[in-house]
Amino acid sequence: MAYAAGRKKRVGRYEVGRTIGQGTFAKVKFAVDADTGAPVAMKVLDKETIFAHRMLHQIKREISIMKIVRHPNIVRLNEVLAGKTKIYIILELVTGGELFDKIVRISCSMTFPDK
Template identity: 50%
Template sequence: MDSEGKLLMNRYEFRKPLGQENFAKVYKERDLRTGDMVAVKVIDKEKVLRAGMMVQTKWEIATIGRVKHPNVLRLYEVLATKTKIYLILEYAKGGDLFPQILKGNFNYNQATQYFQQLVSALDFCHKKGVYNRDLKPENLLLDENGVLKIADFVFSTFIESHRYNMLQTMCGTLMYVAPYVLRGKGYYGEKSDVWS
């Protein structure tokens, strides 16, 4: 999956790599049925299994499928082979928010708009009992119209799941984690997401 024009499942045409995570690579691809650009997250099953992260991966997929909101990155479909899992996601042309913050590329009105969109998405997620647990500018993407999208639910959990005990585990990105989480005092879903 590294040369332009290569096809995935005879439907998605490779364009370019977008990024890499511990267990996955993300590519920009074109959906040949619709002509739209999509992001394809390619998860290496072997790496995920070796790291004991398969449950997390399944929950990320379940969570993204559960939370449908204009400010949450949309999951179109999930495909799989013996060695890979492919998440076909909405393509956010504007990239992540972190470089925009570093460059100071937006004014007060834009910052307010992003904040309102983030709060709207978080409120929706929390009402569904979903807690992200790793909110940070790198996981906030912008589409071509500047609409903010929450991405990356790998550490998420939701209340009625048997993963509710996950609210007691330490996770997230150090710079954005609430102080009481760092002190081992548990993870209070809504409050911790808002802190981040």
């Protein structure tokens, strides 16, 4: 999608902002639902990469599980969109940093008794 300078990129009804996370197979972007103003996380997966690594079944399984799981400690799936080259998984935005960093910080501050 080509956009004029200064104009925000849109995917469906979402205005896409900066990258807030990145992994091996996806980037996570900050986005805003233009209809409600609600902030969301948009997981962007490249279809070519998914097919090259034979990850399609795993991605479909992840999406199907997230559609049915409802728990306060699990990120909520809002919807899934697909374009020609990308899959967009729209998720609840969770702020406060990386979970891994919190686990490391807590485990480093723990003391364990000697045997």
